[in-house]
Amino acid sequence: MARIRNGRPTPLATGGNVARAVRTRTAGEARAAVARGRARLVRAQFPLRAPTVPRTVEVPEDPDELGANFDTEWARRGPAKAVRRLITAGPLAALITVVADPTVIGRDRLDDLRRAEPVAPLIFAPNHHSHLDIGLVIRSIPEPWRSTVTVAAAADYFFDTKLKGTVAALALNALPIDRHEVGRTSSDRIRELIDDGWSLVIFPEGGRSPDGWGQGFKGGAAYLAAKTGVAVVPVFLDGTGAIFGKGMKRPKPGTTTVVFGTPMRPAEGESTRRFAARIEAAVTVLGDEALTDYWTARRRAASGTNPKLSGPDYTGWRRQWALGEHRRSAPAGVRRRQRRRWPDLG
Amino acid sequence: MPRPGFVLDVDRSTPPTLFWRGEGFSLEKLPADRSRVIYPAEPLPAIDDVDGAIRHALLHPVDSDPLPALLFPGMKLTIAFDDVSLPLPKMRKPDIRQRVIEAVLDLAAEAGVDDVHIIAALALHRRMHEFELRHAVGDRVYDAFAPRGLLYQHDAEDPAGLAFLGATPQGEEVEINKRAAESDLLVYVNINLVAMDGGWKSTATGLASYRSLRHHHNPATMQASRSFMDQHRSELHKSNWRMGKVMRDHGPKVFQIETTLNTDTFPKGFEFLSRREWEWTMRDRASYLGVKKSLDRTPAKLARKIFHSIEAPHQMTSVQAGEVEAVHRITTEHVFAQQLVEVRGQTDILTMGIPYISPYNVHSILNPILVMCMGLGYYFNMYRGMPLVREGGVVIMTHPCPPDFHPVHHPSYIDFYEQVLSETTDPVRMSTEFEERFATDDWYRHLYRTSYAYHGVHPFYMWYWGSHGLQHVARTIIVGGDPKTVRRLGFTPASTLDDALEIASDVVGRSATITHLHTPPLMVADVS
Numbered sequence: 001m002a003r004i005r006n007g008r009p010t011p012l013a014t015g016g017n018v019a020r021a022v023r024t025r026t027a028g029e030a031r032a033a034v035a036r037g038r039a040r041l042v043r044a045q046f047p048l049r050a051p052t053v054p055r056t057v058e059v060p061e062d063p064d065e066l067g068a069n070f071d072t073e074w075a076r077r078g079p080a081k082a083v084r085r086l087i088t089a090g091p092l093a094a095l096i097t098v099v100a101d102p103t104v105i106g107r108d109r110l111d112d113l114r115r116a117e118p119v120a121p122l123i124f125a126p127n128h129h130s131h132l133d134i135g136l137v138i139r140s141i142p143e144p145w146r147s148t149v150t151v152a153a154a155a156d157y158f159f160d161t162k163l164k165g166t167v168a169a170l171a172l173n174a175l176p177i178d179r180h181e182v183g184r185t186s187s188d189r190i191r192e193l194i195d196d197g198w199s200l201v202i203f204p205e206g207g208r209s210p211d212g213w214g215q216g217f218k219g220g221a222a223y224l225a226a227k228t229g230v231a232v233v234p235v236f237l238d239g240t241g242a243i244f245g246k247g248m249k250r251p252k253p254g255t256t257t258v259v260f261g262t263p264m265r266p267a268e269g270e271s272t273r274r275f276a277a278r279i280e281a282a283v284t285v286l287g288d289e290a291l292t293d294y295w296t297a298r299r300r301a302a303s304g305t306n307p308k309l310s311g312p313d314y315t316g317w318r319r320q321w322a323l324g325e326h327r328r329s330a331p332a333g334v335r336r337r338q339r340r341r342w343p344d345l346g
Numbered sequence: 347m348p349r350p351g352f353v354l355d356v357d358r359s360t361p362p363t364l365f366w367r368g369e370g371f372s373l374e375k376l377p378a379d380r381s382r383v384i385y386p387a388e389p390l391p392a393i394d395d396v397d398g399a400i401r402h403a404l405l406h407p408v409d410s411d412p413l414p415a416l417l418f419p420g421m422k423l424t425i426a427f428d429d430v431s432l433p434l435p436k437m438r439k440p441d442i443r444q445r446v447i448e449a450v451l452d453l454a455a456e457a458g459v460d461d462v463h464i465i466a467a468l469a470l471h472r473r474m475h476e477f478e479l480r481h482a483v484g485d486r487v488y489d490a491f492a493p494r495g496l497l498y499q500h501d502a503e504d505p506a507g508l509a510f511l512g513a514t515p516q517g518e519e520v521e522i523n524k525r526a527a528e529s530d531l532l533v534y535v536n537i538n539l540v541a542m543d544g545g546w547k548s549t550a551t552g553l554a555s556y557r558s559l560r561h562h563h564n565p566a567t568m569q570a571s572r573s574f575m576d577q578h579r580s581e582l583h584k585s586n587w588r589m590g591k592v593m594r595d596h597g598p599k600v601f602q603i604e605t606t607l608n609t610d611t612f613p614k615g616f617e618f619l620s621r622r623e624w625e626w627t628m629r630d631r632a633s634y635l636g637v638k639k640s641l642d643r644t645p646a647k648l649a650r651k652i653f654h655s656i657e658a659p660h661q662m663t664s665v666q667a668g669e670v671e672a673v674h675r676i677t678t679e680h681v682f683a684q685q686l687v688e689v690r691g692q693t694d695i696l697t698m699g700i701p702y703i704s705p706y707n708v709h710s711i712l713n714p715i716l717v718m719c720m721g722l723g724y725y726f727n728m729y730r731g732m733p734l735v736r737e738g739g740v741v742i743m744t745h746p747c748p749p750d751f752h753p754v755h756h757p758s759y760i761d762f763y764e765q766v767l768s769e770t771t772d773p774v775r776m777s778t779e780f781e782e783r784f785a786t787d788d789w790y791r792h793l794y795r796t797s798y799a800y801h802g803v804h805p806f807y808m809w810y811w812g813s814h815g816l817q818h819v820a821r822t823i824i825v826g827g828d829p830k831t832v833r834r835l836g837f838t839p840a841s842t843l844d845d846a847l848e849i850a851s852d853v854v855g856r857s858a859t860i861t862h863l864h865t866p867p868l869m870v871a872d873v874s
Contacts, residue, residue, distance in 0.1 A: 105485065108440040112396065262397075293490035294448075295462070298455035 129241030214309030234261035236286035348388035351687030366699030386869035389608035392661030407668030417457035429468035431705035444484035467552030470801035545674035546590030609867035694858035696735035722815030747827030762805035771836035
């Protein structure tokens, strides 16, 4: 049997044709509904829409609530602390374990302070290769500091939108800090927090490494230690740059090492600049310890021959090449060594 | 301010007293008006800046140049440290040896010293497991030295690894670790848990061989040591000091670092074990009941594992470095300041609860021979002046004393128990008839060198350790011990403390005085 359409016979509608026809009709109706909604929105007036401004009136600008001015006070109160504790113990720990598989060394160097009554806050000063560093450090810091640690995070990166800022404040207890200049507001706020018993993670390099080698340490950690009297713990992080370094779009799971150093305090009359240099030297020795061993690092420290965090002075491909050699030469590097790309020709 | 130790006269209102029974304990009522209990002093305050104190000791030593002045490039430096037998229980991390060794290494690095060996001075003790070495010296030092073969354990049976330094006027041969003997500087890192440790005993015993040790580890020396805790009346120490003179004249320069710990022995949850019973809070009583009921239902192996996992919150009370004898004099003062308890007069019956641990069964089993050693060797000797129990008195210990031995750690103990104790319990006869065979047995030697076994002669030494006690007391009773095993040791079994006191009355009469040593924590009775 056939139906007659436009004078020509057409085959009877099958099951497939019926379904297609239904889908087409439904899609058409949906499109029409969206168009109607949009038209209503366009037609909507105040108070359904924001008010228009009279031309004769000058409206004052909204205070800037982003960047360094982002309010994170709420993130250090009860409910947010409880949520963060869950995040730190659950998803964050799982993520760090799966992606970074950390080996943590030197926590025993904090034991004396951990057993003191009351436990004093600390400033943790790690080198910086990756956004992963924040989670890795938080996960590696021993209690009781872990639950009372706040992170100095780049205001222009982590707090440039409300969503990012809220997530950073809630999950990491991040505190916006202007990395280009430590303004009085930022430093005063951090000092107040430390006085209230909060510990701080601050990356003295000011930003992630652009090429895998370290950068010079700025004086933020040293300045805050001098102002608050709190000890600085040098921390060396290795491996995060290869997992999720600057410029990488997605993480490439690998292994990492976290080495905690002996807490340091500024000496009597020591300038911020000199103390910052000492912190950098301590992290350099820890870096050597992570890649070689304790004794080698101590001997090189005594003779001033620890490999610099900032790498060799030459530039270009040789610098990048040296980075690979540096890490391959170490036991940790051996574990990470990848398959040879070139045949071994003897 | 911590309270000093004291002696409690037991009256009708005194609560029952805690007695250790291996991996367990019980509360026992001591007879009123004729019993007393000696309680140890509370832990002395610890040094706040431990690392600072260690560095200060190294830079300002006693009767010696500062350590940096003794270090120079191209030198041979050997660092020896006390083995797993100290401290007891093991201290929570970081171990004091780790802190001292790291401080020494820092100075050695600054001085450009490359040739450094680190040696566990374990004499004829068993080899330490890797986890024990890591606990003692820390992961950093272990990972830096052990993989290169620069951190290892003294081997008293390696002919190529021993050096003969000479003999004392009394003919005592001094043979110690060759690397230590040939070093430009030997730094010894010690933990002085009791006054017996340290001084020349660290090097002359810890790094010695059987050839050397037999001169003072024998029944005659042990019986003449009154007591081991009093260096000036201890033949054991006099022999070690004579050997020390040989080492000073013919051996390496020794830089001794000695540390003392307070008696903070048990961590949270077990504090009641250190408290005086009438001061037990509701929480302490609940802890006691909970722990005791649980232990009563726990298999022995698991209970042992739980107890040996305890890490003591010991803290350092002093550190001194420099010339061996000068350092040890100060160390001993610190040990006595913590542990000495004044006691007036001796007693007819000395009671003691034997705990789960001794220096020779860390992560292992306190076998019957070690029970004897703990009772008559250690606790009996915890005195200065005169023994707590009068000559011809009775010692009562509480311990289940099962015939259990750790087959890896104590293989020669098993044969000692079966072959020697079945023949004699007389230390002199043992030393003449059996010692040589065990000491030179190839299989025991092999196990000592390549496994984790105590040396073949070690059970003899443990028995000799109690030889003064054996000679001094008329009867030794073990309450709650396996009867067959107790009889094999030559002692008398009893089911309860009341039974034991009844048995003792045969020897010391019905109105005998009783003294109980409430230890651990450790103490030394200063008996006048």
